[in-house]
Amino acid sequence: MRHLTGDELVDLADGVVLESDVPHVAVCATCRQQLTELRATLAMASEAEVPEPSPLFWDHFSSRIREAVATQGAAGVRWWRRLASWPGIMAPISALAAALLIVAIVLVSRAPVLPEAQPPTSVASTPTSTLSGTLGVELLSDSVSADDQSLTLVAELTEALGWEAAADAGLTVAGSAEHAVTHLSNDELRELQRLLKEALVRKGV
């Protein structure tokens, strides 16, 4: 006679298998004894409840979880937000950002105006010339679009204005090309004349 295995006894004790479906239990005192002991131990174990914490515990428990979850979420926040929270870090960062912005504005404002695609036709246009040899001053091309009405107006109004008059009026700024031209020495003027003649010869004038 084969006794019931542990698995079979567990199924009977658990109620997974009905005792009526296992005739051996009715005829075997050993297996019946084992089954009785298993059920008694199960019953005793089932009565062992976990002590219930105070009601306050559950409120605090949920709050702690909520805070921990929020902390985890904050920890995932981008690094730059954490950097911004460091005390005293924002002032130097702001100053640096402002300095970079100023530099960018200055660079853009001093950038040379690129020539338009169409050939310049404004009366205010002047040929490019370079006095690189003696003076070391490079005159930039002043090609101006004929569509620029304001510049055209200025050019018309100042067409008759000589360099000396412009310098006396304070319209030349130290370091500018106009200032350099109006403050040339006699030797420099002669050299300038020679260079202009050479340029005109090259252009076939």
Place this chain on the structure above:
Amino acid sequence: MQDGGLSELDDASLVAACLAGTPGAFDVIVERHRRSVYQLCHRYVGNHEDASDLAQDVFLRAYRGMKKFRGQSSLATWLYRIAVNACLNRVGAKTPQTEPIGEQQFVDMRAEAVPDKMLKDERGARVRAAILQLAPKQRSTLILRVYHEMSHQEIADVLGSSVGAVKANFFHALGNLKKLLADE
């Protein structure tokens, strides 16, 4: 607590709401399962403080790993799996600190006569202390089967073993528990 109807959602819908970032969805999950998770942890470690810490850890792990929940098992089973792993790690690391018999955090004196309640509590404490002496797999099987009414297949999934092994562990757990209680 007003939760905009979240407490009426089933677990699968709550998980989806969590993943969608719905505020309060995880709070509802915690509230719904906190007691069972806490009790499972308490049966592993035998005292309130460790059980509380472990239970919190379980929910934090669940929050971090929510995307991994595929819905192939119930949310409760998934939480129990996390809890069992956390408890087994803790049990392996330190000797369980059991609470003295008769010490209660909160005693509800309304339902039963005091002497019967205290006798019952004392028996319960003895059983819990005996369970703590079982081998980890036997302890896990008994806790999940007796107190969380999980099927042998579900227990096998949680523990990563077979149904046959679960039944064998359960059989041995009950036999050892009987011996431990008889020896006292």
